[in-house]
Amino acid sequence: MSARILVSDNLSEEGLAKLRAAGFEVIYNTKLTKEELDAILPTISGWLVRSATKVTAEAIGKAPLLRVVGRAGVGVDNVDAEAATARGVVVMNTPGGNTISTAEHTIAMMLSLARHIPDAVASMREGKWDRKSFTGVEIEGKTVGVVGLGRIGQEVIKRLRAFGCHILGFDPHVTDERVKRLGAEPVTVEDMVPRADILTVHAPLTPETRDIIDARQLARMKKSALIVNCARGGIINEAALADALRQGLIAGAAVDVYEVEPLPADNPLRGAPRLLATPHIAASTNEAQELVAVQVAEQVIDFLRFGIIKNAVNAPSVDAEQLETLRPFLTLAEKLGAFVAQFAGAPVKRFEIEYFGGLLDHALTPVTIAAEKGFLLPTTDTMVNDVNAMNLMKARGIDVLETRHSEPAQFSNLIRIRATQQDGRMDTVAGTVFEGNRPRIVQVNDKFFDAHPVGHVLVIENRDVPGIIGAVASVLGSHGINIGQMTWGRTEKDGTALTVINLDAPIRKDVLAEIRALSNILSVKTMDLS
Numbered sequence: 001m002s003a004r005i006l007v008s009d010n011l012s013e014e015g016l017a018k019l020r021a022a023g024f025e026v027i028y029n030t031k032l033t034k035e036e037l038d039a040i041l042p043t044i045s046g047w048l049v050r051s052a053t054k055v056t057a058e059a060i061g062k063a064p065l066l067r068v069v070g071r072a073g074v075g076v077d078n079v080d081a082e083a084a085t086a087r088g089v090v091v092m093n094t095p096g097g098n099t100i101s102t103a104e105h106t107i108a109m110m111l112s113l114a115r116h117i118p119d120a121v122a123s124m125r126e127g128k129w130d131r132k133s134f135t136g137v138e139i140e141g142k143t144v145g146v147v148g149l150g151r152i153g154q155e156v157i158k159r160l161r162a163f164g165c166h167i168l169g170f171d172p173h174v175t176d177e178r179v180k181r182l183g184a185e186p187v188t189v190e191d192m193v194p195r196a197d198i199l200t201v202h203a204p205l206t207p208e209t210r211d212i213i214d215a216r217q218l219a220r221m222k223k224s225a226l227i228v229n230c231a232r233g234g235i236i237n238e239a240a241l242a243d244a245l246r247q248g249l250i251a252g253a254a255v256d257v258y259e260v261e262p263l264p265a266d267n268p269l270r271g272a273p274r275l276l277a278t279p280h281i282a283a284s285t286n287e288a289q290e291l292v293a294v295q296v297a298e299q300v301i302d303f304l305r306f307g308i309i310k311n312a313v314n315a316p317s318v319d320a321e322q323l324e325t326l327r328p329f330l331t332l333a334e335k336l337g338a339f340v341a342q343f344a345g346a347p348v349k350r351f352e353i354e355y356f357g358g359l360l361d362h363a364l365t366p367v368t369i370a371a372e373k374g375f376l377l378p379t380t381d382t383m384v385n386d387v388n389a390m391n392l393m394k395a396r397g398i399d400v401l402e403t404r405h406s407e408p409a410q411f412s413n414l415i416r417i418r419a420t421q422q423d424g425r426m427d428t429v430a431g432t433v434f435e436g437n438r439p440r441i442v443q444v445n446d447k448f449f450d451a452h453p454v455g456h457v458l459v460i461e462n463r464d465v466p467g468i469i470g471a472v473a474s475v476l477g478s479h480g481i482n483i484g485q486m487t488w489g490r491t492e493k494d495g496t497a498l499t500v501i502n503l504d505a506p507i508r509k510d511v512l513a514e515i516r517a518l519s520n521i522l523s524v525k526t527m528d529l530s
Helices: 013-021 034-043 057-061 081-086 099-114 117-125 151-162 176-181 189-195 215-219 238-247 286-306 320-343 365-379 389-395 468-478 509-516
Strands: 004-007 025-028 044-049 068-071 090-092 143-147 166-170 198-201 226-229 252-255 275-277 348-357 399-405 413-421 426-434 438-444 447-451 455-463 483-490 496-503 521-529
Touching: 004 013, 004 034, 013 025, 013 286, 034 044, 044 286, 057 081, 068 286, 081 090, 090 286, 099 117, 099 151, 099 198, 099 226, 099 252, 099 275, 099 286, 143 151, 143 189, 151 166, 166 189, 215 238, 238 252, 320 365, 320 413, 320 426, 320 438, 320 521, 348 365, 365 389, 365 399, 365 413, 389 399, 438 496, 447 496, 455 468, 468 483, 468 496, 468 509, 509 521
Parallel strands: 004 025, 004 044, 044 068, 068 090, 143 166, 143 198, 198 226, 226 252, 252 275, 348 399
Antiparallel strands: 348 413, 413 426, 426 438, 438 447, 447 483, 455 496, 455 521, 483 496
């Protein structure tokens, strides 16, 4: 008897046909009652959904044969991934399905702005024949800044090159060499903003990218510049953009995504002049919807027939005994990866994880993957897990090397990560697990100490002179920020010191600026190790 696959949301016929051709029995019903669903669940091996069906823990518990849930689309908020993981059910999505549609929508927005197409169409509908008011500009030869060089950003660059544009590229996690290979000039956002005739963003929304284009940056743009956001609401500050358009600081903007959706009636963008707004439709094409259906069908087929996992958003089940032994080191590795990702000040091209001591007796691939996951999580809003972390590192052009040392180390177990940046500079962070499963960071570069890798962390490098710690503590205290833990290390007298401070709350940018302004402070970095 062939395995049964339930499809409970709308799916294109192409996706259904692939499942049937692979020999599966497909139950396609988008209007199941709860009673009907409960009767089917005990018989299915796979379950395909879009966004309407809620795959709950209760439903998963009623499906003992279920091995995979496939989401035709990106978001998996409607799937209880935690319950699925606990049951050993793989949850997959199709993250690349909207790449082309979003890239094309971006180009369409640029052309519509450049040629005043929406206003010209509205004028014609009013019965007018006004040619003089809609003189546009050509895209050819323009300098276009692209912020974010993932799948969509790369597809946008391909299309812009066909227009003969000069492209400026920025992505803090892509090396200059890689940017050049994509056909762009590597620059910073600071350099990009005043040079760009058109600026388009394709980055995830993270603390680093939120408001990356704010009032200050908009004021630095050419008055003839156009700006496009088909990525995430919040990357471009909406209030600042509306003000810039009203003041004529830029020539126009096109927006498909918003911080709050649907767009509220009182949003400052509503009514702003020279704004082209669409209701989050960049991924809404027949082809994109068909593509995600075919992709999710192929992924489910590959898994059920061959055990091949693609685009899984949850971790596979781990042997209970092995997990119990490795759990504290998985936590430590993830924290070390997150630390070095936020400590490094430039794109990383080589990520080496070294193991010492009793750890060598265990299978360490899960620990390496945990370190990769920790490294990726602070810098992306993409779903990162134990299944896709390795591929995401490769996609960023980062070489990962795992090394095992048989010689004794300072501790009975030690994990050390060396992150080499594109300019050759290397950052090192090492940690161990003390008795009682207590992960600790014991080394950062050439400084040694005992730091708690948890929560909100402030890392300060300073000249090793009296009064620094007191001055920093005074600033934090004046702003009501409590210190949970503090540790420091130095290499030699009158050299430099490194202080690691665990805070009870995140620290504001103005407080960081105040600390940086203190005498003998060399660098200040903040990170989230939650």
